[in-house]
Amino acid sequence: MRGVIDRFVGDFAVVLLEKQRVQLDVLKDEIPGDPEEGDWLQIKFIPDKKYTKERREEMRKMLDKLTS
Numbered sequence: 001m002r003g004v005i006d007r008f009v010g011d012f013a014v015v016l017l018e019k020q021r022v023q024l025d026v027l028k029d030e031i032p033g034d035p036e037e038g039d040w041l042q043i044k045f046i047p048d049k050k051y052t053k054e055r056r057e058e059m060r061k062m063l064d065k066l067t068s
Contacts, residue, residue, distance in 0.1 A: 001043045005035055015041060 003015040003024065013035055015024040024043075028035060035041075 001045075003041050003043050005031075005037050005039045005041065007037055015043075017043070 001017060003017045006014045006016045008028065011028055012025045013028050013031060015026050017024065
């Protein structure tokens with residue numbers, strides 16, 4: 001998947017995805033190098049199983065508190 005940096009708004013880069021016709025607002029600090037308007041980015045989504053497990057556990061604990 002690819003996207004182009006359309007513009008910067010504050011601390012965010014507005015990235016337009018090539019085929020999906022979707023806009024992503026990405027913190028500039030999350031883009032390596034020195035990003036500029038017009039730069040094309042390769043975008044990859046990588047599942048983070050460890051973080052998913054941690055977040056699910058946090059949500060379970062919060063739900064337990066609400067229901068007890």
